[in-house]
Each structure stands twice: as C-alpha cells, then as structure tokens.
Amino acid sequence: MALENDVVLGNLKQQLEEVTKQLNNLTETRIKLLGAVDVLEQIEDSKNETEEATETEVVEEGGE
Secondary structure (H helix, E strand, C coil): CCCCHHHHHHHHHHHHHHHHHHHHHHHHHHHHHHHHHHHHHHHHHHHHHHHHHHHHHHHHHHHC
C-alpha cells in the first residue's frame, strides 16, 4: 500500500513544525545557560580580583 503524496506532505510538515518547536526551545535554553555561565564567571572574576587586592594590601602593610 503506497502512501499518497498529500498524506506524506502533511506528515512531513507536522514533523517539521515539531522539530522547529524543539529547536526553538533548545535555543532558548542555550541562551539562558550562556547567560548564567557569564554571570557566574563575572562573580568569580570579581571575587578573585577582591582576593588579590586584599593580598596586595596585606603585603604592602606588612612591608612598612
């Protein structure tokens, strides 16, 4: 039993719509993850800069 072209076309369009929705959801999730990683990296960098500044101040004060 052969499938009619219009049935196959309808199925393909439905699959394409579903895959497009999934791709959009994944893209949105990826953007959110990239944002979260960026924020946490900035926090860590800031924390490291603060620690380095504190260490520098301690060395300078101890040397006087």
